[in-house]
Amino acid sequence: MSRALPEPAGLAPRRVAVRIVDGVLSRTRSLDASLEAEHDPSGFRALPERDRALARAIAGVTLRRFGTLRTLIAARLETGLPKKAGPLEAILATAVAQALFMQIPAHTAVDLAVSGARADPDARHFAGLANATLRAIVSAGAPDPTPGVDLPPWLYERWTRAYGSEGAARIAESLGAEAALDLTVKSDPSGWAERLGGIALPTGGVRLASHGLVPALDGFSEGEWWVQDAAAGIPARLFGDLEGKTAIDLCAAPGGKTAQLAAAGAEVVAVDKSAERLSRLSQNLSRLRLSAAPRVGDAASLAIEPADAVLLDAPCSATGTIRRHPDVAWMKRESDVTSLSRLQAQLLDVAVRLVKPGGRLVYCVCSLEPEEGERQIANLLARNPRVRIEPATAAELPGLEEAINPEGCVRTLPFHLPNEDPRLAGLDGFFAARLSVA
Numbered sequence: 001m002s003r004a005l006p007e008p009a010g011l012a013p014r015r016v017a018v019r020i021v022d023g024v025l026s027r028t029r030s031l032d033a034s035l036e037a038e039h040d041p042s043g044f045r046a047l048p049e050r051d052r053a054l055a056r057a058i059a060g061v062t063l064r065r066f067g068t069l070r071t072l073i074a075a076r077l078e079t080g081l082p083k084k085a086g087p088l089e090a091i092l093a094t095a096v097a098q099a100l101f102m103q104i105p106a107h108t109a110v111d112l113a114v115s116g117a118r119a120d121p122d123a124r125h126f127a128g129l130a131n132a133t134l135r136a137i138v139s140a141g142a143p144d145p146t147p148g149v150d151l152p153p154w155l156y157e158r159w160t161r162a163y164g165s166e167g168a169a170r171i172a173e174s175l176g177a178e179a180a181l182d183l184t185v186k187s188d189p190s191g192w193a194e195r196l197g198g199i200a201l202p203t204g205g206v207r208l209a210s211h212g213l214v215p216a217l218d219g220f221s222e223g224e225w226w227v228q229d230a231a232a233g234i235p236a237r238l239f240g241d242l243e244g245k246t247a248i249d250l251c252a253a254p255g256g257k258t259a260q261l262a263a264a265g266a267e268v269v270a271v272d273k274s275a276e277r278l279s280r281l282s283q284n285l286s287r288l289r290l291s292a293a294p295r296v297g298d299a300a301s302l303a304i305e306p307a308d309a310v311l312l313d314a315p316c317s318a319t320g321t322i323r324r325h326p327d328v329a330w331m332k333r334e335s336d337v338t339s340l341s342r343l344q345a346q347l348l349d350v351a352v353r354l355v356k357p358g359g360r361l362v363y364c365v366c367s368l369e370p371e372e373g374e375r376q377i378a379n380l381l382a383r384n385p386r387v388r389i390e391p392a393t394a395a396e397l398p399g400l401e402e403a404i405n406p407e408g409c410v411r412t413l414p415f416h417l418p419n420e421d422p423r424l425a426g427l428d429g430f431f432a433a434r435l436s437v438a
C-alpha cells in the first residue's frame with residue numbers, strides 16, 4: 001500500500017496565496033472575498049494565524065508588484081504561458097514575489113513553488129518548466145523600477161491623460177507601499193492618537209502606522225471609532241452639522257459614512273441593495289452605539305420621502321483604493337468605467353429628486369477616473385438647473401487644500417497628505433462634490 005508523502009513545511013500558506021492570486025487573475029474572487037468571506041473558498045481561514053499572515057503578505061506583494069512579475073515571467077516563456085496549466089501564472093508570480101521583493105530565500109520560494117505545481121492536477125505537467133523559469137528569473141535579480149509598470153497599461157494611460165505623466169507617476173509610486181490604518185473617531189482625535197500610538201490627521205481622523213488585530217485595539221469594543229480612510233471621511237463631513245435634519249445614505253453598507261451622518265445628529269435612512277452588507281452595517285452601528293433605519297432596496301427605484309441631506313456614495317471602479325486593495329487593478333476592466341458611469345448618472349438623477357428643496361446632496365466615488373467624478377457633475381449641472389455646486393472651502397479641509405479643484409469639488413490623489421514617515425503618508429483617491437438643490 002503506498003502512503004502519501006507529508007507535505008513540505010511552508011507549502012500550505014503558499015498554496016493559499018496562489019489560490020487567492022489566481023482568484024484575482026481569473027477575476028472570479030476579490031482579495032477581500034478570499035480573506036473575509038464566511039464561506040472560505042481559498043482555504044485562508046483554515047490556516048494557523050502565522051501562516052495566514054504569510055499567505056496574506058505573499059498575495060498582497062504579488063498583486064502590488066504584478067505588472068513587474070508578469071513582465072519578468074513573459075520574458076522567460078518564449079511561447080507564452082501554456083494553456084490549461086491551472087494556476088501556473090499565480091504559482092510563478094507568487095514565487096518570484098517572495099524571492100525578489102520579500103527577502104525570502106530564493107531556493108525556498110522556488111522549491112515550494114515547484115512542489116505546489118507538482119501537487120496541482122493541471123499545473124503538474126509544467127513543474128519542470130516552472131523550475132527552469134523561476135531559477136532563471138531569480139538569478140537575474142529585481143529589475144530597476146519603471147513608473148507605472150505595476151499597473152495594467154490601460155489604467156496607467158488613463159491616469160497619464162487625466163493627471164499628466166508626472167501626476168500618474170506620483171500616483172503609481174504611492175501605490176507601492178501598504179496604506180496605514182485610518183480611524184474616524186467620535187471625538188478627541190489627539191487623545192485617541194496618543195492612546196493608540198498614532199497621529200491626529202489634519203483632516204480630523206487618527207492614523208496608525210502599525211497595529212495588531214483591529215478588534216483588539218483600545219476603544220473598539222466601546223465603539224469610540226471606526227476604520228475609515230482619511231479620504232473616505234471627507235464626503236459626509238461636507239454636510240456640516242446635521243442636528244435635527246433628515247438624511248438618506250443611498251449606497252450605505254458597510255456604513256462608514258452612515259455612522260458619520262448619525263454622529264453628526266441626523267436621522268438617517270441607510271439604503272443598500274445588498275441585504276447581507278446591510279446587516280453588516282447594522283452590526284457596525286450597534287457597536288458604535290449609533291442608529292439609522294436600514295432599508296434594503298435598489299437606489300434607482302426607491303419610494304421614499306425626500307430628506308434634507310442625501311449622500312450618494314455611488315458604486316464605482318474603485319481605482320482610488322488600489323493602495324488598500326491591490327487586486328482592484330487586476331480585477332477591473334476599462335469597460336467597467338463606461339458601464340459604471342452610466343449607472344452613476346442614473347443614480348445621481350434619482351438622488352437629486354430625493355433632496356428636499358433647499359437641501360444638499362453630496363456625491364462621491366472612490367475612483368480616480370474623471371468620467372466617474374468631475375464629468376458626472378459637469379453633466380448633471382448641464383442637465384438640471386436646480387443643482388449648483390456649493391464649493392468646499394480650505395477651512396473645511398486643513399492639510400488637503402490642494403485637493404479642492406477650481407470648481408470647488410474635492411479630488412484627493414493617493415500622494416496627497418504627505419508625511420516624512422512614508423508609512424504615515426497618502427490617502428485614497430476620492431472625488432466628492434457638495435451640491436445644493438433648489
Ligand SMILES: C[S@@+](CC[C@H](N)C(=O)[O-])C[C@H]1O[C@@H](n2cnc3c(N)ncnc32)[C@H](O)[C@@H]1O
Pocket residue numbers: 250251252253254255256257258271272273274277297298299300313314315316
Ligand atoms: C462604495 S460601497 C459604499 C460604502 C459605504 N458608503 C461606506 O461608507 O461604508 C457601495 C455600496 O453600494 C451598494 N449598491 C450598489 N448598487 C446599488 C444600488 N443600485 N442601490 C443601492 N445600493 C447599491 C453596494 O451593495 C455597496 O454596499
